[in-house]
Structure formats: structure tokens, C-alpha cells
Amino acid sequence: xxxxxxxxxxxxxxxxxxxxxxxxxxxxxxxxxxxxxxxxxxxxxxxxxxxxxxxxxxxxxxxxxxxxxxxxxxxxxxxxxxxxxxxxxxxxxxxxxxxxxxxxxxxxxxxxxxxxxxxxxxxxxxxxxxxxxxxxxxxxxxxxxxxxxxxxxxxxxxxxxxxxxxxxxxxxxxxxxxxxxxxxxxxxxxxxxxxxxxxxxxxxxxxxxxxxxxxxxxxxxxxxxxxxxxxxxxxxxxxxxxxxxxxxxxxxxxxxxxxxxxxxxxxxxxxxxxxxxxxxxxxxxxxxxxxxxxxxxxxxxxxxxxxxxxxxxxxxxxxxxxxxxxxxxxxxxxxxxxxxxxxxxxxxxx
Amino acid sequence: xxxxxxxxxxxxxxxxxxxxxxxxxxxxxxxxxxxxxxxxxxxxxxxxxxxxxxxxxxxxxxxxxxxxxxxxxxxxxxxxxxxxxxxxxxxxxxxxxxxxxxxxxxxxxxxxxxxxxxxxxxxxxxxxxxxxxxxxxxxxxxxxxxxxxxxxxxxxxxxxxxxxxxxxxxxxxxxxxxxxxxxxxxxxxxxxxxxxxxxxxxxxxxxxxxxxxxxxxxxxxxxxxxxxxxxxxxxxxxxxxxxxxxxxxxxxxxxxxxxxxxxxxxxxxxxxxxxxxxxxxxxxxxxxxxxxxxxxxxxxxxxxxxxxxxxxxxxxxxxxxxxxxxxxxxxxxxxxxxxxxxxxxxxxxxxxxxxxxxxxxxxxxxxxxxxxxxxxxxxxxxxxxxxxxxxxxxxxxxxxxxxxxxxxxxxxxxxxxxxxxxxxxxxxxxxxxxxxxxxxxxxxxxxxxxxxxxxxxxxxxxxxxxxxxxxxxxxxxxxxxxxxxxxxxxxxxxxxxxxxxxxxxxxxxxxxxxxxxxxxx
Numbered sequence: 001x002x003x004x005x006x007x008x009x010x011x012x013x014x015x016x017x018x019x020x021x022x023x024x025x026x027x028x029x030x031x032x033x034x035x036x037x038x039x040x041x042x043x044x045x046x047x048x049x050x051x052x053x054x055x056x057x058x059x060x061x062x063x064x065x066x067x068x069x070x071x072x073x074x075x076x077x078x079x080x081x082x083x084x085x086x087x088x089x090x091x092x093x094x095x096x097x098x099x100x101x102x103x104x105x106x107x108x109x110x111x112x113x114x115x116x117x118x119x120x121x122x123x124x125x126x127x128x129x130x131x132x133x134x135x136x137x138x139x140x141x142x143x144x145x146x147x148x149x150x151x152x153x154x155x156x157x158x159x160x161x162x163x164x165x166x167x168x169x170x171x172x173x174x175x176x177x178x179x180x181x182x183x184x185x186x187x188x189x190x191x192x193x194x195x196x197x198x199x200x201x202x203x204x205x206x207x208x209x210x211x212x213x214x215x216x217x218x219x220x221x222x223x224x225x226x227x228x229x230x231x232x233x234x235x236x237x238x239x240x241x242x243x244x245x246x247x248x249x250x251x252x253x254x255x256x257x258x259x260x261x262x263x264x265x266x267x268x269x270x271x272x273x274x275x276x277x278x279x280x281x282x283x284x285x286x287x288x289x290x291x292x293x294x295x296x297x298x299x300x301x302x303x304x305x306x307x308x309x310x311x312x313x314x315x316x317x318x319x320x321x322x323x324x325x326x327x328x329x330x331x332x333x334x335x336x337x338x339x340x341x342x343x344x345x346x347x348x349x350x
Numbered sequence: 351x352x353x354x355x356x357x358x359x360x361x362x363x364x365x366x367x368x369x370x371x372x373x374x375x376x377x378x379x380x381x382x383x384x385x386x387x388x389x390x391x392x393x394x395x396x397x398x399x400x401x402x403x404x405x406x407x408x409x410x411x412x413x414x415x416x417x418x419x420x421x422x423x424x425x426x427x428x429x430x431x432x433x434x435x436x437x438x439x440x441x442x443x444x445x446x447x448x449x450x451x452x453x454x455x456x457x458x459x460x461x462x463x464x465x466x467x468x469x470x471x472x473x474x475x476x477x478x479x480x481x482x483x484x485x486x487x488x489x490x491x492x493x494x495x496x497x498x499x500x501x502x503x504x505x506x507x508x509x510x511x512x513x514x515x516x517x518x519x520x521x522x523x524x525x526x527x528x529x530x531x532x533x534x535x536x537x538x539x540x541x542x543x544x545x546x547x548x549x550x551x552x553x554x555x556x557x558x559x560x561x562x563x564x565x566x567x568x569x570x571x572x573x574x575x576x577x578x579x580x581x582x583x584x585x586x587x588x589x590x591x592x593x594x595x596x597x598x599x600x601x602x603x604x605x606x607x608x609x610x611x612x613x614x615x616x617x618x619x620x621x622x623x624x625x626x627x628x629x630x631x632x633x634x635x636x637x638x639x640x641x642x643x644x645x646x647x648x649x650x651x652x653x654x655x656x657x658x659x660x661x662x663x664x665x666x667x668x669x670x671x672x673x674x675x676x677x678x679x680x681x682x683x684x685x686x687x688x689x690x691x692x693x694x695x696x697x698x699x700x701x702x703x704x705x706x707x708x709x710x711x712x713x714x715x716x717x718x719x720x721x722x723x724x725x726x727x728x729x730x731x732x733x734x735x736x737x738x739x740x741x742x743x744x745x746x747x748x749x750x751x752x753x754x755x756x757x758x759x760x761x762x763x764x765x766x767x768x769x770x771x772x773x774x775x776x777x778x779x780x781x782x783x784x785x786x787x788x789x790x791x792x793x794x795x796x797x798x799x800x801x802x803x804x805x806x807x808x809x810x811x812x813x814x815x816x817x818x819x820x821x822x823x824x825x826x827x828x829x830x831x832x833x834x835x836x837x838x839x840x841x842x843x844x845x846x847x848x849x850x851x852x853x854x855x856x857x858x859x860x861x862x863x864x865x866x867x868x869x870x871x
Contacts, residue, residue, distance in 0.1 A: 010511045012501055019844065021499060022790060067776075075776055078721055094767075096719040108400075110393050176576060177511060254407045312407035315400055332393060 002174075002181050002191055004228050007235040011222040013177040014170075015215040017055060024176050025064040026169045028057070030157040032065060038153050039071040039099065044129035046151040047121075051140035052158050055212025058135045059103055061158075071133075072099055079103040079135070082117030083110070089120040098130050105136030105145075107325050111332035114139060118148035139325045160206035166214065167197055196239040199347060204280045205340065208320050213343055221245050239350075246348035254316070258298060262309050263318065265296035267349045270341055277346050283322045283338025286310060311335060318345045358451045361420055361438065368406065369416055374452075375402040376417045380430060381452045390430040422448065467870070469861045470532070472831050476858045477529055477536050479838030480522050481546045483507060483849070488549045495519035495553030498573045500839075502847040507837055513573035516557040520569075520588040521851040523550040525858055527595035530602050532862075540607040547603065547611070551596060554589050555621050564631065564645040567624030571779075577786045578779035582641050583632050583656045587663040590625040593618050594670035615675075622672045626681065629660055630688070637691035638699075638713075642780035650785060653712045654696070654728050655775050658735035661692040665738020686742055693739045693746070696732055701725070706756040711775070722764050723796040727773030729757045730799040734806055747811070754807040758815075761800045762822055768796045769829075772843040793843045798856050801826040805863040827864050830857050 007014075013021045038048050050058050059079070065071045074096045081104040084091055092100055102121060105114060118134075125132060140146055159165055171188045183190070188197070200214050218237070222228050227241040254260050269292055274280050290305050300309070313319045314335040323336030341349075361377075364370045379398045383390050390398070392410075399413040417423050417430075422443075424433050436443050486509055487496050498515035501508045526533065526547060533543055557572060559565045559581050568581025569589035575582065596603075597618050603611050612618075632643045638657045640650030650656075664685040667673070673681045701710035703717035708729040710720045717725050736750045761768075773796040778785040801823050807813040815823070834840055839849035840857045 006512065009509065012510050013499065074719060078723075078772075078774070094718075094722065096721065108397065110397065112393070177513075180512060256407075256412070259407050307411055308409045312403075312409045315403060316407040318407070334396075 001183065002178060002235045003232045004235045005230055005232060006178065006181050007191070007222055008228060008230055010177050011219050014173045015218040015222070017212040017215040019060070019063070021177075024172055025060060026172045027165055028061055028159050031061060031155065031159060032068075032070065034157040035061070035065055035155055036070045038155065039065075039131075039133065042099070042131040042153065043151070044131065045125045046153060047125070047132045047134055047149050048153045048155060049140055049146075049149070050133065050135045050155045050158070051138060053208050053210055054106060054108075054137050055210030056158070056161070057211055058158075062101060062103075062133060062135060073097055073101060073133075077101065081109070082136070083113045084117075085120050086113040086116035089124060092121070092124045093128075100124075100130060100132040101135070102132060103135045105134055106139050107137060107332075107334040111327050114145055115148065118145060122149055137325070138323075141324045142326045144327055161201050161209045161211065161214065162203065162206055163198055163201045166201040169211070170197070191235055191237060193236070193238045196237055196242065199239055199242075199276075199350070200343060202277050202346075204277060205343070208322055208340065209343070213317070217242070217343060217347075239347075242347050243350050246344055254312075256308065258300065259309055259312065261296070261298055262293050263313070263345075265292060265298070266341075267345070270346065271349045276350050277341075280340060283340045286337045289337075289339070310337075310339070314339065317342050361422060361451075363419060364416055372403070372406070372408060372413065373416050373420055376413060377420065377422065378452050380417070380423055381449050384432065385449060391428055392425075395430055468831055469827065469865050470535075470870075472834055473529065473532050473858050473861050473865075474536050475834065475838035476840075476854055477526065477532055477838075478538070479507070479849070480525050480851070480854065481536070481538060481542065482838075483509070484522060484546045484549055485542075487553075488545070494556055495550075495572075496522055496851060500849040502835060502837060502839070502841070502849050507839065507849055511573065513576070514553065514557065515573040515851075516554075516569055516571045516585045517574045517588050518851040519550060519553045519557065520585070520592040521855045523547070523554055523592040524588070524595050525851075525855045526550070527592065527599050529858065529862065530599050530606075534606060544603070544608040544611055547596065551593075551618070554592055555617060557585070557589060558621055558624065559628075565628065567626070567628035568632075569625065575777075575779040575790050577781050577790075579782040580642055580644075580780040581628060582780065583629065583639050584641065584659055584777075586625050586628055586632075587656075587659040590622055590629070590663050591666045593622050593625070594666045594672065597622070597670050597672060619672050619676050622667060622670070623676065623678060623681075626667060626685070629663065630684065632660075633688065633691070636695065638695040639692070641777050641785075644780070644784075648784065650778070650780065651712055652695075653777065654699075654709045654732055655711075655777075657692050657695060658732045661689055661696075661738060662735040664688045664692075665735075665741070668738065689738050689742055693736075693743070697749070703760065706760045707753060708757060708760050721771075721774075723768045723771040723773045724775075726761055726764065726768055726796040726800050727775060727794055729760065730796070730803040731775075733757050734803045737806075737810060740811060751807070751811055751813060754804070754811060754813050757800070758804050758807075758813070758819060761797075761804070762819065765797075765822060771796060773799070792852060793850075794853065794856060795830075795843050797826045798830055798853075798860050801830075802856065802860040802863055805860070805867050809863060809866050823864070827860065830860055 016023050042048060052058050066073045066075060066077065077096055079101040080091055080095060082102060083104065085102060121132060134140065167188055170192065174182065174188065174191065201209065221242055224245060227245055254263065286306055289310060290302055293300065293305060310319065314321055319339040320342045321335035322338050322340055325332065325334050325336060362370045362373045364373050379402055380390060383394065383398065388394065396410050399408060399410050422433055422436050423430050432445050432448065483496065483500060487493050490509060493509065493512050493514060495514035496518040497509050497511050497513060498518050499510040501510050557569045559568050559570065565581050569586040570581050571578050571585035574585065597615060600611065600615060632639060634640055634643060634649045634652055636652065638652040639660045640652050640656055642650050668682060668685050673679060699713040700707040701714055701717040708717055708725060709732045710717050711724050711728050714720055733754050739746055740750055773794045774791045776791040779790060804813065804823060808815055834857065840853040842848040842850040843853060
């Protein structure tokens with residue numbers, strides 16, 4: 001039996017979303033097959049693009065493929081980044097083997113570095129005849145950026161987080177890090193309410209749901225003594241704990257009163273129009289959200305609404321951008337509309 | 351109250367405590383960027399805001415306002431710069447003075463201003479941390495040693511998980527036994543030190559395979575390699591060397607701390623002898639060592655890390671006194687033969703790299719096929735294992751010195767390329783059905799390992815160092831001091847606030863060797 005104490009002590013391992021604890025790899029068989037085939041067939045100068053949201057396991061996948069020797073990249077190779085290549089293109093010459101790996105081509109990097117990085121990469125591939133795997137978020141779908149890279153292949157298979165996938169990952173993590181404490185017939189439903197697993201992996205959110213989002217939420221609740229006491233009670237994570245935790249906004253620290261006001265309006269709207277997330281099929285545009293704000297009595301200019309309310313809520317991970325980041329009017333729009341509610345927001349309005 | 355604290359708090363002039371905290375983070379972030387030479391344009395500032403706000407929904411506009419409100423920074427030609435006319439209470443605050451107030455880490459790690467021996471203080475802090483986490487593990491009663499991972503909170507460090515890490519436990523014991531001259535000064539009661547050593551010793555021995563058969567005597571890595579169903583060469587070497595270290599220091603421990611620390615050392619002697627027996631069986635057909643060799647003859651890939659660590663272990667065992675106490679004089683030539691075999695293998699499997707003879711991971715043929723930081727880690731570890739060869743084969747001393755010089759110059763040439771890089775030693779684990787598909791790895795700071803190797807060569811082999819070479823060592827030592835956490839540990843190089851025994855041991859070894867080189871130890 002896993003107790004609350006056991007779970008608290010192992011939560012950072014079980015719910016890790018970084019490479020720190022060397023969690024085992026799970027699933028993504030189709031992705032691996034496609035990646036292996038496409039990488040093997042890359043010709044000189046060609047690039048395989050992996051463009052998926054942040055925190056969904058792209059780097060983990062590539063590392064796993066290298067460890068399994070399924071792609072021709074020397075074991076132990078660390079990845080270059082767009083920023084590093086932009087600052088020092090010579091680094092690419094030191095990269096071992098024939099296939100470079102460029103990671104972090106995403107919104108966490110300055111646009112100038114993304115652009116220069118990709119241009120330098122293309123120049124180097126032209127000169128050297130080498131190939132590359134480029135890993136990033138939807139920034140790579142922006143034509144201004146992707147047009148820097150000439151001969152591209154795209155990794156299309158990338159299993160999204162659905163119930164079965166999440167369940168399998170969680171099961172494996174518990175088996176890996178807590179096997180001494182598991183009963184012979186352990187299954188993940190012994191520790192996590194099946195309803196919670198469902199809510200953490202809603203179908204409509206598959207395209208943007210991330211392991212980082214799910215696991216950081218699990219860690220936050222487990223680490224909070226109010227919901228999981230440090231005692232020998234049987235550990236069981238229920239949906240109601242998460243709802244309460246998120247509704248109490250304990251982890252939230254909004255900056256302005258008007259942000260709280262809008263958040264309340266948005267919550268009410270979601271509660272009435274999309275109970276438990278049912279019916280969400282697409283993201284909301286800025287216009288729609290602005291109209292919602294005005295109907296709720298918030299008096300604010302359109303431009304200020306986007307800058308002071310929407311984007312900060314997106315940074316605070318209450319809203320998730322599903323658009324393609326793009327450079328426009330001398331500004332890199334990192335989190336463009338449409339927006340969908342994040343798990344944090346949605347679970348707080350159930 | 352410290353004047354700096356007052357000055358800092360007055361510069362942070364926002365209205366709410368949340369805004370003050372944001373101002374502090376913004377300023378610290380700006381100082382960090384500017385010190386690194388990064389131009390902070392509006393986009394860089396936007397990234398900084400995203401980085402620091404966490405769950406707080408702060409707009410870039412608000413952050414800009416908060417920062418400007420302090421008066422310390424302003425925007426000139428689209429770039430954020432420090433306000434060189436920043437006045438505070440009618441006094442100009444220069445950039446150097448301002449950075450002193452807000453640079454994270456240096457302040458926290460500032461040693462007692464009356465103490466001039468930062469290295470000594472740092473070593474003692476590290477020792478105290480090791481004793482503290484050992485006590486945590488002992489008191490938790492449900493973990494049989496030290497874990498692989500710890501978490502570091504503001505107030506304290508905690509254990510993560512319930513599985514013992516064999517190498518973590520061995521590293522902690524080695525750290526304490528190699529630091530006995532500092533144990534006296536660490537401020538702990540003798541009883542506490544003895545209790546800690548006893549705990550670690552018992553837990554190291556508990557990781558040994560006692561079942562009769564092929565694996566007998568080997569030490570399990572446990573949580574370090576969860577897929578491993580067999581003991582491994584590296585875990586065994588670390589454990590055997592830790593046991594020998596304690597064995598060598600037993601009289602000192604008894605004299606200084608406790609007369610009857612142990613009633614006898616038969617268990618330690620037996621563990622060392624059995625461990626050696628396991629290692630002899632693990633030798634590969636070509637004379638080198640990999641992570642494991644199955645009874646049916648399947649061999650793990652020969653690698654430089656296992657080969658060099660076995661070489662070191664043989665030397666440590668020969669010098670420990672265990673063979674004399676147990677009258678196992680036959681083990682002297684047996685260990686000497688292994689040393690000859692491994693040394694010959696190492697010498698004939700260097701990597702091609704311009705004019706230097708160095709070692710690449712897994713005895714790769716060309717250094718250019720590997721990350722430089724990994725080559726530095728590999729070569730540093732190999733060169734530090736030459737001590738037993740130095741004593742056993744005097745004819746090889748000239749070659750050993752040449753290897754060490756080659757390494758030093760290779761590191762010197764590539765110093766800038768490895769700063770802040772993380773070295774990795776990767777390996778597969780021996781499972782019940784063969785070697786694992788998954789890889790594990792030891793992360794490390796290449797420069798810390800490199801500096802230790804060079805200093806050891808200076809102290810033992812008489813390597814002469816030029817002014818520039820000393821400067822390289824000094825820079826590394828200063829960086830090592832800088833990255834020590836206030837709690838006394840060093841972190842996993844891949845993640846902040848994750849204490850790591852192996853890295854803590856490596857850092858303390860470096861600082862001890864440095865003090866020896868300086869003649870203050």
C-alpha cells in the first residue's frame with residue numbers, strides 16, 4: 001500500500017517532467033518508427049522537423065532514440081540550441097557525426113536568435129552536406145521561420161496525451177520508483193481516481209496538453225499538506241482535491257484586480273457554456289474574449305485587454321495559446337490566439 | 351542589521367509585497383544578464399519577465415513600470431541599461447556596488463569576513479551537509495542508506511524516494527573518510543561523527559551481494575541503476591575504495607573520536623576481499639573492464655571509466671593494509687597484474703586528437719566524434735587513476751607525466767568550450783536478460799574533475815605548472831566555491847536545488863587537493 005508519506009517523498013520522481021530523475025520512456029511507438037525511417041532516409045542537407053507544444057516530450061523522444069541507437073547520432077551527444085547556433089555558428093563544426101540536433105527552437109528564445117540560428121544551420125548544411133533534426137514548438141510552423149530551412153521532412157506521428165497514454169506513463173512511473181511499496185496487483189487506479197485521470201487528459205485538449213502541465217499540477221497538489229497530509233493514510237488522489245486546490249487559487253497570484261474580474265467572468269462562462277469542458281472544440285479568439293469582458297462590465301481598451309489581461313493569463317498558464325507564434329510589426333507574438341482554457345483553469349470551474 | 355540589506359530593501363520601492371518581490375527578481379535578473387554581457391532589448395526583457403513571474407500574471411508593461419520605478423535602470427536606444435546616475439540618498443551608487451547588492455549566490459555564500467580560507471570553510475560545509483543527510487536517512491528508518499536524489503528547500507534538504515543508491519552511500523563514506531583532518535574542525539560532536547560513519551559503513555556493506563555464485567562480492571548500484579539485476583563494476587569499485595578508505599583511517603577515527611568505534615574489522619576486510627574477487631571475475635577477455643560480465647561470457651562494452659576505476663581500486667586495496675591483516679599476500683601480485691593489464695590497455699587505446707594523447711568515451715578512436723566536455727571527463731578520470739601505476743612501474747613515470755601534460759594542455763585549449771557544460775558518462779545496466787536498452791548517466795562538471803586531476807598530478811607526480819596553468823586552476827577553484835549551495839552541497843549539474851553526493855565529493859576532493867598544493871593542508 002502506498003501511503004501519503006510515501007507519495008510525498010517520491011512525488012518529484014514519479015511526477016517528474018524533466019530529465020533529472022531519468023524516468024523511463026513510455027509509448028510513442030509510432031513516432032519512433034516514423035522517426036527512425038525518416039532519419040535513415042535523410043539525404044545530405046535535409047532536415048527532420050519535430051514541431052510540438054512545449055513540455056510534450058520531444059527532447060525525451062530524441063534522447064531515447066539515440067540511446068536505443070535507432071538514429072545515427074552518437075550516444076551521449078548533447079544538443080545544440082537555436083540560441084547557441086545563432087551566437088556561435090562554429091559550434092556546429094564540433095558536433096559529432098553526420099546529423100546535428102538543434103533543440104529549443106521555440107518561444108523561449110528571442111526571435112532574432114531563432115531566425116539567425118536557422119539561417120546559420122541552413123548555410124552549414126549547404127557547406128557540409130550534413131543533416132539535421134530540429135526540435136521546437138509551433139514557432140517552426142511560422143512560414144517566416146520555416147522558410148529558412150529548405151529541404152524539410154516533418155515528423156507527423158507524435159502520440160498526444162490521451163487517457164490511455166497518461167495512464168500507461170503513470171503506471172510505469174509508479175512501478176519504477178515505488179515498486180517496493182506496490183501490491184502484486186497494483187494498478188494506477190489504486191492511487192489515482194480514474195475520473196481524475198480522465199480530467200487530466202481531456203480529448204479536446206490533446207493537441208496542446210503537455211506532460212509538464214499535468215505533472216506540475218500533480219506535484220503541486222501532492223506537495224500541499226492541506227490536501228495530502230504527511231501521514232500513513234493510504235494515498236489516493238481524487239478529483240475533488242484538485243478542484244478545491246485550483247478553485248482556492250492558492251497557487252495563483254494575479255497582478256491586477258481587473259485580471260481577477262476577468263478570470264471570474266471566464267470561469268462563469270466556461271461553467272455555463274462548457275460544463276466540465278464538454279463541447280470545447282476550438283480556441284477562443286481575442287475578439288470573443290474581449291466581448292466576454294465587455295459583457296461582464298470590464299471597461300478596458302482592446303489593446304490593453306490583450307497586453308494586460310490575456311497575455312499575462314497565458315503566461316500564468318491559465319490560458320493556452322493554440323496559434324502559431326509569429327513575428328509581426330517588430331514584435332514576436334509568442335502566444336497568439338486562439339486560446340483554450342488550461343487544465344488549471346478548467347478543473348477550477350467544474 | 352546589515353547595511354546592504356537595508357539599502358537593497360529601500361531600492362525596492364513598490365507598493366505591495368508582491369510587487370516588491372517582482373522588483374527584486376527583475377533587478378536580479380537584469381544584473382545577471384548584464385554581467386554576462388547580454389544586451390537587454392525589449393524582447394530579452396519580455397523573456398526575463400516570463401522567466402521570473404512563475405504563477406503571477408504580470409504584464410510586460412507592469413514589469414517595465416516596476417523596474418523603472420526603482421530608478422536603477424532605464425531604456426536608452428531600445429536597450430535596458432543601468433542608470434549610471436543612479437543616486438540614493440544623495441549618493442551615487444556605482445554599477446559594481448549595485449551588483450554586489452543583487453548578485454545571487456555570492457552573498458549567500460560569503461564566508462565569514464574574518465576568515466581568509468574559503469576553501470577550508472567550503473570543505474567543512476560540505477562535510478556537515480553530508481553528515482546531516484546521513485542523519486536524515488538514518489532517522490527515516492525506511493531507507494537503507496542514502497538515496498540517489500535529494501531535494502533542496504529554502505530551509506532544509508530532504509530525501510527523495512525510498513530506494514537506496516549504492517554509489518551515493520559509498521561516495522558519502524569516501525568523502526568523510528578522505529576528510530578526516532577536517533572532521534575535527536567541523537563542529538560536530540564525536541558521537542555524531544561516529545554514528546554517521548557507522549551508519550554509512552553498515553549500509554555500504556548491505557549493498558554487497560552475499561549469495562554464493564558469480565555475483566558474490568559485487569556491490570549493487572540499486573537506485574543508481576534501477577534496471578540493474580546484478581552488481582556492477584563501478585558500484586563495486588566505489589564501495590571497495592570507500593571501505594578501504596575507512597579501514598586506513600580506523601586508527602585515526604579511534605584516536606580522535608571513539609576508542610571502540612568498532613570491535614573488529616573482519617567484516618570490512620571480508621567485504622573488500624569478496625569485492626576484489628568479484629572484480630577479478632569481471633575482467634574482459636581483452637584485459638579491460640566494462641560495467642559487467644555475465645557468467646556465460648557475455649561482456650559489456652569495454653569503457654575507459656570502468657577500466658580506470660578498477661585500476662584505481664587495485665591500487666587502493668594494495669595500499670590499504672587489508673592484505674597484510676588477512677595474510678592474503680597472494681592478492682598483491684593479483685592486483686598488480688590487473689594494474690598492468692589495465693594500464694597496457696589504456697595506453698594502447700588513446701583517441702586521436704592533434705598532438706595530444708587523450709581518451710574518449712568507450713575508447714572512441716577519434717576525439718572529434720565526441721563532445722569535448724565528455725572527452726575531458728574521460729581523460730581526467732583516466733589520468734587520476736595512474737597513481738598505482740606510478741608506484742608499481744617506475745619506468746612508466748615519464749609517460750605518466752606526459753599523459754598528464756597532454757591532458758592539461760588539451761583542457762587549456764578547450765577551457766572556454768567546457769565552461770558551464772555538463773560532462774556525461776553513459777552506460778547500460780546488466781539486467782537479468784542482458785544489458786538494458788535504456789542508458790543511465792553520471793553528470794559531472796568537467797572543469798572540476800580536470801582541475802582535480804591536474805592538482806593530483808602536481809602533488810604526486812611533480813607536474814610543473816606555469817603561471818597560466820595555475821590561473822586556470824584558480825579560476826576553476828573559484829567557480830567551484832561559487833556554485834556551492836549555502837546548505838553545503840553541490841547540485842546535480844543538470845538541475846538547481848538538487849543536491850548530488852557525487853558532485854559534492856568531486857568538489858571537496860578538488861578543494862582538498864588545492865589546499866595540499868598550496869601547502870596549507
